[in-house]
Amino acid sequence: MIGIHDRPGSFSDRWILYCTDKGIPFRRVNCLATDVVLQCKGLDGLLWHWPHDDPQHVIVARQVITALEMQGLSVFPNVNTCWHFDDKIAQKYLLESIGAPLIPTWVFTNKGDALRWIEGAAWPKVFKLRCGAGSANVRLVHSRSQAIALCRQAFSSGFPAVAGYLTDMQTRARTTRNAHEFWQRLARAPRSLLKFMALRRQMHWERGYIYFQEFLPGNAFDTRITIIGDRAFGFMRANRPNDFRASGSGSIIYDPEKIDKRCVEIAFQVADRMGTQSxxxxxxxxxxxxxxxxxxxxxxxxxxxxxxxxxxxxEGTWHAGHVWPEEAILEDLLASCRQRTQKAGSLNISVGSSVG
Ligand SMILES: Nc1ncnc2c1ncn2[C@@H]1O[C@H](COP(=O)(O)OP(=O)(O)O)[C@@H](O)[C@H]1O
Ligand SMILES: [Mg+2]
Known part of the structure; x- marks a missing residue:
């Protein structure tokens, strides 16, 4: 029996569909509830697609997942998969520690150290907050004076973790495909503005550190490799017009021939070394x-x-056919539950029932 945290619009939609279709026994678990540990009693596995931009989830997800792993459950995402999620500072230290080819990155938690480094650094560099998606918290710093201004802000008022409501309007306009979609988006605007304002109030401000990364010029796109177990998926994302940033541009290029296979190899190696599921x-x-x-x-x-x-x-062999990531993740989790049960059976200990 597996548990699924049902969050409409997330991976759980397809997990529930798949389990229902295939007759896989599951029950809904509310991972945000105070009795989540009790709810998970007797389960072999748990699936919880928690987001970076919902404070309720962010406050407890890593802690609950770590605890449930201690309880003996196979969890997606497991600790190795998600402890660094939406945390570019964690990712810097992690990737450095395993010798992965991270773009050179500097993090300072002391204003004096940061200012001294800024003095000697060459510009431009890329400034990022540790959190955020879709390029919202990523910008190019052209000069030392700009970097100093950012540094002052970082060590005083800080920056909102959630970017402004009007950020990236051009991309939103560009990715609106037709008049119907335009009116739909406009009709949703008041509701999404209210949601944004509530989120801004709830989410923290980022301060007390500054993050810079070497700027890699001349990249018209980035290459996104997604590893799920033994599978590697690849596509490219074109930059926004007249912008160095691809993430969130909405312009995806699907051409497996154009993917640099070194990226696939590195992604498999790093995922293995980190022990991640996806x-x-x-x-x-x-x-x-x-x-x-x-x-x-x-x-x-x-x-x-x-x-x-x-x-x-x-092995680099190509397998044609579309795959839903949710299904691949679920199949891998079920396989790991079976493995655990077999192992526990041979050691004669019960899995997932060590907490009363
Ligand atoms: N060091 C860099 N040099 C050049 N371009 C960069 C650099 N870092 C990020 N970018 C561009 O900015 C985009 C957003 O950066 P990323 O760190 O992935 O932030 P996000 O979490 O918002 O996706 C990337 O997709 C890439 O196109
Ligand atoms: Mg990105």
Missing amino acids: LSFDFLFNQQHVPMIGEISYSYKSLAVHACEGHWDR
Whole structure:
């Protein structure tokens, strides 16, 4: 029996559909409830697609998942998969520690150190907040004086974790396909504005640190590799017009021939080393045309991955056909539950029932 946290619009929609279709026993678990540990008693596994932009989830997700793993459950996402989610500072130290090709990155938690470094650094560099998606909290810093101004703000008022409501309006306008969609979006605007204002109030401000990354010029797109178990999916995302940023541009290029296979190899190696179940990697190329990792994330748009015409396995063999990430994740979790049960059976201990 597995548990699923039902969050409409997330991976859980397809998990529930799949289990219902295939007769896989599951029950709904509210991972935000105070009795979540009790709710999970007797379960073999748990699936919870928690988002970065909902404070309720962010406050407890990592802690609940760590506790449930202690309880003996196979959880998606497991700790290795999500402890660094939406945390570019965690990702910097993690990727450095395992020798992964991270774009050179600097983090300072002391204003004096930051200012001294800024003095000697060459510009431009990329400034990022540790959190955020769709390029919302990423900008190019052209000069030392700009960097100093950011540094002052970082160590005083800070920055809102949620970017302004009107941020990226051009992209929204560009990705509106027709008049119908335009009117739909306009009709939704008051509600989404209210939602945004509530979120802004709830979400914290980012302050007390500053993050810079080497700017890799000349990348017209980034390469997104998504690893799910033994499968690698790849596509490219074109930058916004006259912008260095691809993430969130909505312009996806599906052409497996154009994907640099070194990115696939690196993604498999890093995912293995980290012990992750599913992870997306954003690659950019440096001046020597070496692929470098900019960001990793366990959460991504499943539709974009499903649109890939196929995937590679570890041997580099291409498997044609569309795959729903949710289904691949679920199948892998069920396999890991079976493995645990077999192992526990041979050791004669019960799985998932050590807490009363
Ligand atoms: N160091 C960099 N040099 C050049 N472009 C970058 C760099 N870092 C990020 N970008 C561009 O900005 C986009 C957003 O950056 P990313 O770190 O992935 O933030 P997000 O979490 O918002 O997706 C990337 O898709 C890439 O196109
Ligand atoms: Mg990104």
